[in-house]
Amino acid sequence: MKTKLFNLALAAALAIAITGCGKKEDTNEQPVANSNAKKVIDTSTVGSVTGSVTLDGKPAPIKPINMSAEPYCLKAHPNPVIPPEVVVNDKGDLANVVVYVKDGLADYNFDTPKEPVVLNQQGCMYDPHIIALMAGQTFEVKNDDQTTHNIHPMPKDNREWNKSQPPGASPIDETFGRAELAIPVKCNVHPWMKSYIFVFKNPYYAVTSKDGKFTLKDLPPGTYTIEAWQEKYGVLDQTVTIGAKESKPLTFTFKTAAASGD
Amino acid sequence: MPETEKLQGVHRFAVATASVTVLLLMAGALVTSNDAADSVPDWPLAYGRIIPPLVGGIRYEFAHRVFAAAVSVLTLVLAVWLARSGARIARKLGWTALGLIIAQALLGALRVLRGHPAVTATMHATLAQIFFVTVVSLALLTSAWWQRDLSLLDDRGSPRLRPLAAVTTAAVFVQLILGAGFRHGAFGILPHLIGFVVVTFLIVWTCRAVRKRFGQVRDLRRWGIMLQAFLGTQVLLGVAAYWAVAQAMQAVQPSLTYVVITVAHVLVGALTLASSVVLTLSCYRLIRPKAVVALRSAMETTRAGGTRPESSRA
Known part of the structure; x- marks a missing residue:
């Protein structure tokens, strides 16, 4: 009797283990539609936010990547490769910062762009390092390398693959x-x-280039919270009000631990 | 073939299976420490082939699968061998081991195909420990020492060593689950740290009881010493692993130091559990149960004074 119960419990545990996990991953996930009545943007009144992102202070030195695990990758880079976590030039201009409208666009609906956003694997590095696209937009992954890669995004709200x-x-x-x-x-x-x-519901986002510059164009008049995200230094918020056909400058300055006195 | 030779053969085979299982545990720990668990996205094939391109993290994941296959075959042979020549308990344990390794393979597949490392990887790591101690137990149960007629011991201390050792083993097992949970993101570090205090206290208590009550009994003393040695090593490795994990959080890739320390911490954890299981089983093999001791005491008292003690009246 005891043996039967033990076997039954073992079988039940195994069945739960096999079938019970992973329900969160629904492969038929669809974009969340903004089904409520939405305002249409009047293109004759749109403005923009243009600015730059800088870093105050000297970033902590980052160790070069050790690619010795894969001879192909090692050969692809004659010089040591520094991880692109903090890309800053001599003037303090910060690249790879995502600037986006965090709040203020709830009443609008936007079309999804038709063209894909491409992530390439080149020299065993991702190019670009930061990807921004709209929900439902095609995300295309290419492999230019002569070695095998696996691509593994680990979202919390989307399907993991x-x-x-x-x-x-x-x-x-x-x-x-x-x-x-x-x-x-x-x-x-x-x-x-x-x-x-980064996956957005609206098209108002940008990733800073090497000179730290960004532009959020075609913004309808309104008051917005603009957020800037940097991989190592977190986020900064600013509120900006844009009038009709107005262009507002905006500067974000991240501080290193030394500069902020931490 | 004489019966003793048959048993010797199956014992050696069980020891070999346990040894290869240690290598399998090491291969599994290498996968996690090298962040290579998802380097092969398919199962049972790897990149649609039997042998995938052996580059980067794929090497660790594939080595883990090869060792897993080897241990599965060894366990099947062991279970069949035991079914033909083992004692009843060993036969049952042999089939249990086979069931466990099959379940473990399916859990591994679930980890690969469905992700969710916090749940699936923690379960996979937990089942790995259960399988390992099952095989270690088989190695002990098939040994000539276990089969021998041994003179049994009376434990008159309190608490009794048999339940104390069993509780210690259970605590070590729970501690390993907490460690695995932390490693795979299911829990924070706090439960594992609390577990460390509890386990340290219980192991020291158990080993002290062994030393004080049965210091002359080699078969118990040596397992106690081994358990304490593993505990000491594990404490040092735990401190080192904590430092290594803190360093790794800032690093772009796992460093060799991080890999070596964390893999060693996982392995010594498994060996600590195994030695605790062996000590516990040895206690159960060598020490008379409480009821027998009480009965013997009652009989001795009756013989000496002709009166029945309180406990036996009930």
Whole structure:
């Protein structure tokens, strides 16, 4: 009797283990539609926010990547590669910062762009390091390397997936249905390969270039909370009011631990 | 083949299976420490092939699968061998081990195909420990020492060593679950730290009881010493692992130091549990149960004074 009960319990536990996990991942995830009546943007009144992101202080030195685990990757870079976590020039201009409208656009609805956003794997690094796209927009992953990668985004609100991409394989097309910030992306074959994906409900976002500049254009008049996100230094918020056809400048300054006195 | 030779053979095979299981545990820990658990997105094949391109993290994941296959085959052979020549309990345990390794393979598949490391990887790590101590127990149960006629001991201390050792083993097991949970993101570090205090106290208490009550009994003393040695090593490794994890949080990739320390911490944790299980089983093998001791005491008292003690009247 005891043996039967034990076997039954073991079988039940196994069945729960196999079937009970992973329900969160619904592969038929669809973009969350803004079904309520929404305002239409009057293109004759739109303005913009243009600005730059800088870093106050000297960033902590970052150790170069050790690519010795994969001879192909090692060969692809004659010089040591510094992880692109903090990309800053001599003037303090900060690249790879995501600037976006955090609040103020609830009454508008936006079309999803048709063209895909491309993430390339080149020299065992992700290019670009930060990806921003709209919910439902195609996310295309390419492999230019002569080695195998796996692409593994780990979202909290979207569907998690993990796909392999051998050399010469056709691009992988995926979408993210829900808006979500800073989805980590990893290659578990090459653990230094890390990236972040930002998925927005609106088209008002930008990733700063090497000169730290960004532009959020075609913004309808209104008051907005603009947020800037940096991988190591977190987020900064500012509120800005834009009138009809107005262009507002905006500057974000992140501080290193030394500069902020921490 | 004579019966003793058959048993010796199955015992050696059980020891070999346990040893390969240690390598399997090490391979599994290497996968986690190298952040390579998702480097092969498919199962049972790897990149649609039997042998995937052996680059980067794929090497660790594939090595883990190869060791898992080897241990599965060894366990199958062990279970069949025991079914033909083992004692009843060993036979049952052999089939249990086989069931566990199959369940473990399915859990591993679930980890690969469905993700959710906090749940699936913690369960996978927990089942790994259960399987390991099952095989270690089989190695002990099939040993010539276990089969021998041994003179039994009376434990007149309190608490009794048999339940104390069993509680210690249970605590070590829970501590390993908490450690696995922390490693895979299911829990924070606090439960594991509380577990460390509890386990340290229980192991020291158990080993002290062994030393004080049965210091002359080699078969108990040596397992007590081994358990304490593993505890000491594990404490040092735990401190080092805590430092390594803190460093790794800032690093772009796992460093060799991080990998070595964390893998060693996982392995010594498993060996601590195994030695605690062996000590507990040895206690159950060598020490008379409480009821027998009480009965013997009652009989001795009756013989000496002709009166019945309070406990036996009830």
